[in-house]
Amino acid sequence: MKTLWGDYYFDEKTKRVCKGAQSKGQKPMFVQFILENLWSVYEAIIIRPDNEKLEKIATSIGATLTPRDIQHTDPSVPLHLIFNQWLPIASAVFDIVVVQVPNPKALNIEKIEQLMCNKSRRFDTLLSENQQLKQAFINCSSDDQEPVIIYVSKLFYVNKNALSQNRHKSLTAEDIAQERELIKQKVAEETTTTNEELTNETVENDDQSTTEKDVGDSIKTESNENMNENVFLAFARVYSERLKRGQKIFVLSPCHDPTLFVGKNLNEVSAHNISHHAHEFIVQDLYLMMGREF
Structure with a gap:
């Protein structure tokens, strides 16, 4: 990787990496x-379109492109398709972060003390x-006996719709039938409340007018109302133990003073009542951030 940057070239005859690419005209x-690999894709699609060459490139990198x-x-359509399969940016960035970001076990003592106070x-x-x-x-251990230590480096907000569990899912026939029944019950209750003299036959006729479109519109309206808000996510690095859903942890700000908690029983009093710089928190969901996907 080091020789990939700088004045190095690859000698095809000797199969060796050599220095002095500029002086030797390499x-x-x-x-x-x-x-050159990136340029060849752009050339085959945009600069000098060549479908035959594009098919060969797609085959060589394992990408699938239909004749259509x-x-x-x-030209942006095949360009995006081939790059999304060949070099998906989220996976590429994530892989290089794993390779390049220093291992937590490589922390020196001075850095650890800076993180702790x-x-x-x-520190003393x-x-x-x-x-x-x-x-x-x-130790940087994931053992359950170790204390949970996490450093939150960034806090940001996203719309609820961006979260994986809230993405739109297509309704099955069973889902539509269930929603139709719920709407029928709701319509019947509202009709009975506003006009007690309505007969059962009238209510039944009103119920039958409920269509799948009504069901879809109702679900969409309720969904939009619930999802039209932002939630905060924390980007963090785990230094000890692990994070799990439903786990109770304490969020401590840089101004946290641990001496305020000496002799206090946190089962009897809230941490926030002792100090405004400490908050109890229940872990709800964990996400693997891949580009814009959570």
Whole structure:
């Protein structure tokens, strides 16, 4: 990976990486192995359209393009299709983050102490119980016996519709039938309340007018009302133990003072009542962030 950048080239005869690409008139490795492959795709689709060449490129990289995709009048369609299959940006970025971001076990002692106390305090002034957590950072273990230590580096909000569990799902015949019955009951109750003199026959006729479109519109309206709001997500790094749904944890701000909790029973009093810089929190959902997908 190091020689992919800089003044290096690949010698086809000796099968070796050599230095001095510019002085020897050779293509740098980044140009040869990265840019030229990208250029060839753009050339076959946009600059000099060549369907036969595009089919060969798709086959060589394992991408699937139908004849309709290849012959599409809008060149951006096959371009997006081939790149989404060949180099999906979310997976590519995630993979390189895993490779390049330092392992938590590689943390030095100074960095651990900086994470555990703010700039206004020294590590050796913390309570002994807090100082003992330093070993949990060093162990970086996922064992259930270890304390849960998580560092939240970013907090942001997204619309509820963007979350995986809230994405629109197509209704099955059974779902439509159930919703129809619920709407029938609701219509019957409202009709009875507003006009007690209505006969059962009239109510039945009104019920029969309920169509699948009414069901879909009702579901869509209720869904839009519930989903038209934002929720906050925290981007965090786990240094000890694991996060699980339904788990109770404490969110501590940089101004948190652990001395305020000495002698306090958190089963009897809320953490927030002791300090405004500590909050009890129940983990609801966990997400793997891949680009815009959660």
